[in-house]
Amino acid sequence: MKKWSLLVCIVLSLALVSACSSGGNANTAPNSQGTGTSNANSNSNGSDTPAEVELRMMWWGDQERADITNQVVELFEAKYPHIDIIGEFAPSSGYWDKINTQLASGTAPDIFFLGGNVVDYAIKGVLLPLDEYVGNQLDLSDMDESMIQYGTVNDQLLHISAGANARGIVINKTMFEKANMEIPQDGWTWEEYAAIATEISDKLGDGVYGTYDFTYDGLDIYFKQHGQQLYNMDEQTIGFDQDMAMQWFSYWAELAEKGGVVTPEAAVSNPNEDISKNLMITSQVAMTLLPSNQLTSLQSLTTDELTMVQLPRGPKGTGVVFESSQGLSGYAKTEHPEEVALFISFFINDPEAARILGNNRGVPVTAANRDVLQAEASDVEKIIYDYTSRVSEATKTEPFAISYNLPGNAEFEKMAKTTIQEIGFGRKTVEEAVASFYANAQEIIANNVAQ
Amino acid sequence: MIKKSSNSLAREQNRTAYLFLTPWLIGFFCLTVGPMIASLYFSFTKYNLLNAPTWIGLGNYSKIFSEDETFRNSLLLTFKYVFFSVPLKLAFALIVAMILNKGLRGLGIYRTVYYLPSLLGGSIAIAIVWRQIFDGNGVVNDFLSWFGIKGPSWISHPDYIIHTIIMLTVWQFGSAMVIFLAGLKQVPTELYEASSIDGAGKIRQFFSITFPLLTPVLFFNLVMGIINSFQAFTPAFVIGDGRGGPLDATMFYTLYLYLKGFSFFDMGYASALAWIMLLVIGFLTAIVFTTQKYWVFYSDDQGGK
Numbered sequence: 001m002k003k004w005s006l007l008v009c010i011v012l013s014l015a016l017v018s019a020c021s022s023g024g025n026a027n028t029a030p031n032s033q034g035t036g037t038s039n040a041n042s043n044s045n046g047s048d049t050p051a052e053v054e055l056r057m058m059w060w061g062d063q064e065r066a067d068i069t070n071q072v073v074e075l076f077e078a079k080y081p082h083i084d085i086i087g088e089f090a091p092s093s094g095y096w097d098k099i100n101t102q103l104a105s106g107t108a109p110d111i112f113f114l115g116g117n118v119v120d121y122a123i124k125g126v127l128l129p130l131d132e133y134v135g136n137q138l139d140l141s142d143m144d145e146s147m148i149q150y151g152t153v154n155d156q157l158l159h160i161s162a163g164a165n166a167r168g169i170v171i172n173k174t175m176f177e178k179a180n181m182e183i184p185q186d187g188w189t190w191e192e193y194a195a196i197a198t199e200i201s202d203k204l205g206d207g208v209y210g211t212y213d214f215t216y217d218g219l220d221i222y223f224k225q226h227g228q229q230l231y232n233m234d235e236q237t238i239g240f241d242q243d244m245a246m247q248w249f250s251y252w253a254e255l256a257e258k259g260g261v262v263t264p265e266a267a268v269s270n271p272n273e274d275i276s277k278n279l280m281i282t283s284q285v286a287m288t289l290l291p292s293n294q295l296t297s298l299q300s301l302t303t304d305e306l307t308m309v310q311l312p313r314g315p316k317g318t319g320v321v322f323e324s325s326q327g328l329s330g331y332a333k334t335e336h337p338e339e340v341a342l343f344i345s346f347f348i349n350d351p352e353a354a355r356i357l358g359n360n361r362g363v364p365v366t367a368a369n370r371d372v373l374q375a376e377a378s379d380v381e382k383i384i385y386d387y388t389s390r391v392s393e394a395t396k397t398e399p400f401a402i403s404y405n406l407p408g409n410a411e412f413e414k415m416a417k418t419t420i421q422e423i424g425f426g427r428k429t430v431e432e433a434v435a436s437f438y439a440n441a442q443e444i445i446a447n448n449v450a451q
Numbered sequence: 452m453i454k455k456s457s458n459s460l461a462r463e464q465n466r467t468a469y470l471f472l473t474p475w476l477i478g479f480f481c482l483t484v485g486p487m488i489a490s491l492y493f494s495f496t497k498y499n500l501l502n503a504p505t506w507i508g509l510g511n512y513s514k515i516f517s518e519d520e521t522f523r524n525s526l527l528l529t530f531k532y533v534f535f536s537v538p539l540k541l542a543f544a545l546i547v548a549m550i551l552n553k554g555l556r557g558l559g560i561y562r563t564v565y566y567l568p569s570l571l572g573g574s575i576a577i578a579i580v581w582r583q584i585f586d587g588n589g590v591v592n593d594f595l596s597w598f599g600i601k602g603p604s605w606i607s608h609p610d611y612i613i614h615t616i617i618m619l620t621v622w623q624f625g626s627a628m629v630i631f632l633a634g635l636k637q638v639p640t641e642l643y644e645a646s647s648i649d650g651a652g653k654i655r656q657f658f659s660i661t662f663p664l665l666t667p668v669l670f671f672n673l674v675m676g677i678i679n680s681f682q683a684f685t686p687a688f689v690i691g692d693g694r695g696g697p698l699d700a701t702m703f704y705t706l707y708l709y710l711k712g713f714s715f716f717d718m719g720y721a722s723a724l725a726w727i728m729l730l731v732i733g734f735l736t737a738i739v740f741t742t743q744k745y746w747v748f749y750s751d752d753q754g755g756k
Contacts, residue, residue: 093693097713104500104718120716124501268607268697269587411715414694421698425609448499448716 050082053339056109058088058102060095065360072353076346083339096410103331110334111343114159115326116405119233120448122153123407128330129156133341139349142366150324150402160344161324163362165291166391167221168320169193169311174304175286179203184287186310186390190251193287193312197260200286207284210260212272214289215252215420216413218311220403222248225314231406236449238406242438249437250430253423264424276301291325292384293362299380306380308387310394317398320391324402325362363388406441408448415440494722500712504719511723521699521707522724526731529681529704532613536620537676541669544624548631549661562629569625578619578689582606585615606690609700616686616701627672634668635661666747674739681732684709704728 059069066089073085088109090098096117102108103126114121121127134140134157140148144164151159169184176183179200184192197210220230226247229239255261262270262285270277272288279285281302290298292308299306311318328347330340347353354369359381364370374385406412419437422428428436469476494511498504515522551561571577584590587604595602605615642660651659684705691701694710708728712721 097709100500100713100716121501124499124716126501264697265587265604265607268692269604271692408715414696414710414715417694417696418699421609421696425698427698 052082052084053336054084054086055111055334055336055339055343056086056088057111057343058090058095058099058109059113060090060092061360062091065089068356068358068360071356072347072350075350075353075356076343079346080339080342083343085343106333108331108333110331110336110340111328112331113162113326114329116324117409118151118159118327118329119153119404120407120409121329122156122158123449126332127158128332128334128337128340129158130160130330130341130344131157133338137338137341138345140345142368143348144365144367146322146402147324147365151327159324159327159329160348161327161365162348163293163325163327163357163359164322164365164388165293165325165362166320166322166388167217167289167291167311168308168387168391170280170288170290170295170298171307171309172280172283172286172304173307175200175204175208175283179286183307184309188309188312190312190314194251194255194258194260197255197287198258201260204286209262209266209279209285210287211255211262212279212285212288213252213256213261213264213267213420213424214272215249216416217272217289219248219416221311221319222314224319224400224403225311225316227316229401229403231404231445233404236407236445238438238442238445242434245438246430246434249419249423249434252420253430256424264421267424268421280304280306291362292387293325293359295384296359296380307383310387310390317400318391318394319400321395321400321402322363322388322392324365359384406445406448408444411448412441412444415444490722490725493719494726496719497717498719498722499716500718501716507719511720512727515720515723515727521702524699525695525702525704525707528613528700528702529683532617532620532683532703533677533680536617537673537680539617540621540624540676541627541672543621544627544672545631545665545669547624548628548635551628551632552635562632566625566629569623575685575689578686581615581619581686582690607697609698612691612697612700616683616690619686619690620680620683627676630668630672631665634665638664663748667749670739670743670747674736677735677739678732681705681728681735 057073059065061069066087069089070087073087077083077085089095099108099112103121108126118127130138138160140160143161147161147164148157151157151161153159171183173183181196181200181203184196193211199210201208201210223229223240223244226244228241228244231237232239252261262272262279266279270279272278272290275294275297278288278298278301280288280298281304283302283304289311295306295308311320328344330337330344334340348365349369351369351372354364354366354372355376357364358373363384364373373381377385416437419433422433423430493504495506495508496504497507497510547565551558551565555561568577585605586592587607589605591605592602603611605611638661642664643656646656646660682705683703687695687701687703687706688709691697691706694714695702695706704724705728708721708724711724712718
């Protein structure tokens, strides 16, 4: 009898141990499958039927983006029947936590989208270096040189931009007409911007504002206009001084005091970056800062007529460049790097795919696809192309370096936005708030660069 | 002979019991104890989630206690939340339970209706509905405007949003209520009859009979309420902006921990925060347990008297 119970004990503890380690096993299971297929693949030059490959891809966005992305996936699968792509998506708010968790547990998708925070992932070594596939699976011959450069971090090509845009001031023309005011033109200054914002909110009455507070979104642009930057990539330090930040924060504090800016409460319930809730669509905000690719969805939600003008100028110009809005990266531990490169190449080069994707993630990064889209552009898209070409023109005489978000971007964003609210809700003076903002920014960079 | 067989019977019963317990044991060791030990180790390291952790001893803990302002604020906010939501919820649950205990017709329906929010309340969908209700142009302000009151946006001002979250929690009084209701049914009716003959009024009856006999149930509800409230996450995550905003007014302790670990790449720090929370909850529960001998009344104890 005793023996029997001992046996049960052993069996149970064995079951326990194996159950505990099954997480690890699950990870290695596709591994063994993977080595098989990649072997078959290297042979595929000789044989006609390459082995089946399954890739997972993840992006953020709404249902509309999911639909068109899935269409492109189907197109790709039709062309390469041996590759099966499983797409997953999440709204942008939950996307990062999801991808971080999957990266941590080693179950990240083979292909995933990243935005301006690519540096955070690049320095942690989780991205697949794509250099060896360029010219083979990955065709970058028609891609803008500056975009290739953008995806190259520490001399490794880790990120392929899937769309470019330029930030600019979106103007609600209908509101300006209602207020009987002239529509602003490129080449204006920040003083003019403040005056116009105050005037239009005075004229159009209660609950209508001249501009959103874009202290955070315009931070790097303003710094560049003054010859500084958010983050100094080469020296891995903060790229601006405290006076600079002070100037920018107090510009907005003063403008808010005059009543030209969306109140902090309204900005909490209707944030600028949430297009579906943006107050411009209900004719409550006349001007705001947005990336050019957002104009299409914003215009689709309102009957007001919208347009885009360049940012008010600083001493060095507008500070705006044509920049990557988001792009694709491979997972460093993927079993099928070649297929990953093949898909990325298809995604940015295929004209049919470009037609389906349109400007959803920004203007195409290859010249050929830009021509494809421009030929069939809608009215809103024409405004976008017109705007982006003006930006490109301007950067020829007033060039600006591409800027990266600083390491620890998520924490920095949270910290910066809290600072803005501390000023907005009157909890701290601008001086106090900026002093702690500056100290915190330095600390976040130091913490995230260290490893 | 008899002894031996009873022994083996006990052993056999034990074996069967353990066999049935295995699924739970596996879950307990793999999903609870394992991760807890891992997080204890991580709390002594700098671990950015994607690279191997490096040992830094008590570095995280000393940083938390010496210079982390958000830690202090989030702990205070969570205490405030627990302090208001738990008593309110229990009082509400007790009142509704007393009313339902009057022997209404269709008691089952009422019980279900009041219990429903407890099932739904923790869900994302309900939190989103509450967002809409308490928004600047929401139902609550429409209602207030009938009386000429212009309400603020209850969810976008840092001073008010905590009240919205507390109300959402109090609204989920159902499970506490069902337990109270069961407790009320246990109170012998003779006691009421006897006391009313002695001339006790309703209020006197409540404080002299109902309440003392309910204290074990209250004790249970209090402990569970404190533990659950400390771990509140969903309401803050959904009604706030998911980042503790506006102005850290929804930065509950659990949310801060989550952000540190999964958004800000500082899992070592987050693990240290988790262990501090465990100690805080353990400490508070211990306090409640040591005070129980002064106010919790077990009728069984009185049997020997």
